Amino acid sequence: MTEPTRGPRPATWRDLRARAEAALREAxxxxxxxxxxxxxxxxxxxxxxELALAGDEPATARGGMRLEELLERRCAGEPLQYVLGSWSFRGIELMVDRRVLVPRPETEVTAEVAVEEAQRLGARRGAPDPWSGAATSYVVADLGTGSGALALALAAELPDAAVWATDVSEDALAVAGANLAGAGLPATRIRLALGSWFGALPTSLRGGLRLVVSNPPYVAESEVADLPREVVDHEPIEALVAGPNGLEAVEAILAEAGDWLEADGTVVCELAPHQAEPAVERALDAGFVEAFVRPDLSGRPRVLVARRRG
Ligand SMILES: C[S@@+](CC[C@H](N)C(=O)[O-])C[C@H]1O[C@@H](n2cnc3c(N)ncnc32)[C@H](O)[C@@H]1O
Known part of the structure; x- marks a missing residue:
């Protein structure tokens, strides 16, 4: 009697992982x-x-083919987050593609500072009450919302806030809209608006914003050459570059914020560490009574806080 012939062992998920790791290392x-x-x-x-436990199970053919497609894109330099198509920001899963900047860990700190400033101004922090519907008691704005990351984090963590999320890019707002659609109840308190900084907002909000948060473009034109290729080749350049000196967008927001904030309102704005001192100066020049910069996770000055009342 002849022994049954055995074909090659089918590839397991662990094999696919080893193959992916080798290809990524090589790239x-x-x-x-x-x-x-x-x-x-x-x-x-x-x-x-689950995958850790199922590592020795045969991989599906479909999974193997999809992995090859994703590996090709990643090995060609596309950011991992675009290749995966989504990324987590303060526990919120956001769809991302090349129409929007990839949400960064330092922006999670910006969100935390913004929520703390709102609390300081009397806001309640915590999960929304499912029975309260979309009732709101104050208004905040996320200027230059991109994927909607900051707006969604504020809506999720400040249950009484009405949130305006603006961008000058229609493409970015399309992505933010998709992310709102997948975010459930908190997103029902967010409105999207197209336009440049405060120009996107209805004039009825003048003098009515408790908090303005922004992660605006803050790279200077001369710094673009120093950015990693992965960023320059794939992320939207208008989301990164502010102008010749890099502070243009921060200045534009600070200059107009006084007209839009409540009497004790606050601006929270992300910036590059070397912009901390000039940004504080601009905030004081613009009439804020208190301005300082809080550090990011690696201790670098990153988040400008400008308060109209100390
Ligand atoms: C650095 S990205 C930040 C995106 C998102 N807030 C985040 O933190 O991931 C800056 C965003 O500002 C938007 N932007 C640039 N100029 C603008 C302007 N004049 N008015 C409003 N938004 C602007 C860009 O389209 C981009 O989405």
Missing amino acids: GVASPEAEARWLVVEVSGWSAP
Whole structure:
């Protein structure tokens, strides 16, 4: 009797991960092991812990083909977040593609500072009460919302806030709109508006904003050459570059904010560490009585707080 012939062992999820890691390392990706795990989680349809347990199971043909597509894009330099198509920001899953900037960890700090400033002004922090509907008692604005990251974080963490999310880019607002649609109850308190900074808002809001938060473009034209290729080649340049000196957008927001804020309102604005001193000066020149810059997770000055009342 002849032995049944055995074909080659089918590839397991662990094999796919090893293959992805090798390809990413070869392409010069900085964290090949971690990224390979992200990509295989994405194509397998399992969560990371599930995948850890199912590593020796045969991978699906569809998963293997999808992994090849994603690897090709990532190895060609496209940011991991665009390749995956979504990224988490303060626990909110956001759809991202090249129409919007990838939400950064330092912007999570900006969101935290904004929520703390709102609390300081008397706002309640916490999960929304499912029975309160969309009742709101004050208004905040996220200028230059991009994917909607800051607006969604504020709506999720400040249950009584009405949130305006603006952008000058129609493409960005389309992405923000998709993210609102997937975000459930808090998103029903967010309104999107197209236009440049405060110009996007209805004039009825003049003098009525408790808080303005923004992560505006703050790269100077002369600094573009120093940005990583991954950023310059894939992320929207108008989301990054402010103008010749890099502070133009921060200045524009500070100059107009006084007309739009309540008497004790506050601006919270992300910037580059080397802009901290000039930004504080601009805020005081614009009539804010108190201005300082809070650090990011690595201790660099990053988030301008400008208060109309100390
Ligand atoms: C650095 S990105 C920040 C995106 C998002 N808030 C975040 O933190 O991930 C800056 C955003 O500002 C928008 N923007 C640029 N100029 C603007 C302007 N004059 N008025 C309103 N938004 C503007 C860009 O389209 C982009 O979405």
